[in-house]
Amino acid sequence: MNPLRIGILSTASIVPRFVNAAGTVEGCVVTAIASRNLEKAAEKARLWRIPQAFGSYEELIASDLVDIVYIATINSEHARYARLALEQGKHVFCEKPFALKPAEVRDLFMLARAKGLFVMEMQKCVFLPVVQELKRRIQAGEFGRITMADFSSSFDAGYNSWMFDASKGGGPLFSNASYSLQLMQYLFDSFVTEQTGLCTRADSPVENQFAAVMRMDNGLIFTNKTSTAADTVHVGYLYGEKGYIELPDYWKARRAVLHFKGQDPVVLDYPCDFELRYELEHALSCIRAGLTESPAMTEEMSVRTMETLDALHRMWNPAM
Template identity: 30%
Template sequence: MVKNIVILGFLCLLACFVDSRPSEDKPKPFKWGLVTAGNVSHDFANALGTLDPEVHQVVAVAGRDLERVKQFAQKFEIPKAYGSYLELAQDPDVDVAYIGTINPQHVELTQLMLDHGKHVLLEKPLTMNEKQAQKLIAYAKEKGLFLMEALWSRYLPSFQYVREQVQRGALGEILSVEAELGLDNMQFVERAIKKEFGGGTVLDIGVYPIQLCQWIFQQAPTSIKAAGKLNDDGVDLEMSAVINYGDNKVCKIRTSFTTTYKNGATIVGSKGQITMPLFWITTSIIDVDGTKKTWPLPKPKYDTNFMNSAGFRYEAEAVRQSISEGKLENEVASHAESLQLARIEDEIRRQIGVRYPQDD
């Protein structure tokens, strides 16, 4: 009898220990709030659905068209649908806000979320210019909250692998990067071609080849020479730039809303090269030894609006890990990196003559 009681007591203690094991076995649920119910938020919610539902949970979505927001919430089984961004900011259940609005709204909405204690993952570009980026990053630090520009490409396994190859010297000394991104259908998308919406290739898609240059060279450019073609509203429909990094290291990029390019990138070193087809969304590369390497993405529940956007899952998990460790930024898309990207974008826009009201 006594022996049975002892065994029972031991089992109870063991059960209590198991139930109280730390976060590595039972991570704390990470609760997302989506700011807007547009196409990019759709794909972000879809990508979160490929992660552990006990860890990543979308608890609220907000937008200005409440009926549309309710339909969005029903589709993704999100418990709360709000007709204003303030309501989401005030929701105590939301840990982090994902902001996918048009560019000119980034600063105001990020500050709103920070004012109410929310961490923020903000779609690229972080802001309209470097001046705004500096102020927004400083504001997030003042609040003691996490802020990150959604440079999602960098978190893809393909990008991580390329960076590792560069770091370990598989390509030798990096000599050049060439990247192009042209999407002719964008010339019909109002947010992409109107100045009031922060349109233009530099801010909309230019960040992809620019950040690739920075991802590879990991230093500030020594000089930039750019040219572009503007529409009647004063935003760029085409852009080309040569970004020099000194010691004959150069990055050549081009973007277009009027022509669809092959949309690949090539990284050339003294020992060989790596080719990245559809580089900003790539799940496969041609490695330095000529072999093709592929990293398939999980299939989300719904069709996506943007190709391979299930890859958003990787940046979402990086955000969770950083916040759980008490960090205010993530090293892969750091504050310093966002400031450098904004600085390059500003200089390219200056040279081709694109100026927004936010620049004044």
């Protein structure tokens, strides 16, 4: 069976992590990379040992060297290039957020079905081995009913100037909030029905930090606090009747600590070199099976996530 050939749009900071992950996965090979600057694309192709470099995204998408287009561009360009790739007969792996409007997400999945092509939002946290184990334990009732959760994270946005540009989908809401949203959707097979929150801004039109509260249709309430202005603890907590889960670096978790009343903590360790490999393995298996949509990272998950993020964004930016 010939390996599926992947072409990468962008030379963003996540790209070498994806390339390294792909190098550990059977059945795929990275054959091309594109930047809007051919010299930059060629430099990164040499560095990451990718055979072909292109000086435009459109050239890569049209190339017969590529079966799958992995989109790692700035947020505002995801939907545009996902559509172009599907129209050119390519499967699509798109970094989160899949698009900036719920209707765009629906349209892209509809197009993929019409073309018989696979499309998926690349949400790594859903496929991590430790998350798989936590879902099994939650469903088995080890923690009783989980009623509340809390997530916090922070990062330095200074290395990406577009992160301060509202027209490009900048700000931590669109860039990071989907981790906790989609993790909770996946763990509990439930969706957010109500959201509220507050944000602050510095010297740019986008938020530099936010605190959001969400209620799910199973009654569970959870918070997400993300900042580019302060250093926070990078951890998620899920609180149940019989104990609670501590999930360090929840968006790329390799371990979880289980706390039960009156017992010593239980540590679950799942070390890995490249956490993106699990989402990639899943997506490739879906293509091999002839699917147009992942049974885990579904269209509904991507749409409902964007509905929540869009509602918060409009709450904080009523004039936009």
